[in-house]
Amino acid sequence: MDYSEAKKLVKARLSEKRWTHTKNVKKMAVKLARRWGTDPEKAAMAAILHDSAKELPKQELLQIFADNAIIAENAPARPSPVWHGIAAAILAETQWGITDPEILSAIRCHTTGKPEMSKLDKIIYLADMTSAERDWPGVDDLRALEMQDLDRALCDALKRSIDFVEEKGGSLDPESVAAYEYAKAHLE
Ligand SMILES: [Fe+2]
Ligand SMILES: [Fe+2]
Numbered sequence: 039m040d041y042s043e044a045k046k047l048v049k050a051r052l053s054e055k056r057w058t059h060t061k062n063v064k065k066m067a068v069k070l071a072r073r074w075g076t077d078p079e080k081a082a083m084a085a086i087l088h089d090s091a092k093e094l095p096k097q098e099l100l101q102i103f104a105d106n107a108i109i110a111e112n113a114p115a116r117p118s119p120v121w122h123g124i125a126a127a128i129l130a131e132t133q134w135g136i137t138d139p140e141i142l143s144a145i146r147c148h149t150t151g152k153p154e155m156s157k158l159d160k161i162i163y164l165a166d167m168t169s170a171e172r173d174w175p176g177v178d179d180l181r182a183l184e185m186q187d188l189d190r191a192l193c194d195a196l197k198r199s200i201d202f203v204e205e206k207g208g209s210l211d212p213e214s215v216a217a218y219e220y221a222k223a224h225l226e
Contacts, residue, residue, distance in 0.1 A: 039134045062169035070161040084144040091125035099125045117209040120149045151217030193221040
């Protein structure tokens, strides 16, 4: 599937609001890819697909995991807010002909991060948090930082997400904590 096919497919799967978010994530991801010297086409593809499973019912996400148990790993045991990234990566790989492991990884870990993130993983994670329509307090600081220091921005972003989940009393995915600990330990 090429980029314009991916765009059509995803647009048809999302509400207007989430499609706008997706287009904004794509713009930010391409900007960050250019800034940090990674392939803007890969960034665009990962960004356009990242939330492609976000509006599927939980039952359907669980069915995708059941049908692809090996690739899904422990997904069903993880908090449900992270399911859509894993499911999107599975659909991209098994149904939509996306074979690039870097694109699949960036889609899969976009909600939590993970230890040892690639540059593309970091870019998609940050683009999702700093896309044009995001307006959480501090987003402008992160927008400035991600253009200056990708790793420090990632570390900040991971910490903010963990704090946000904890404030809301949501269940924290151990992968988020592992991602943050790794990022923090590897600054400088
Ligand atoms: Fe998402
Ligand atoms: Fe998103």
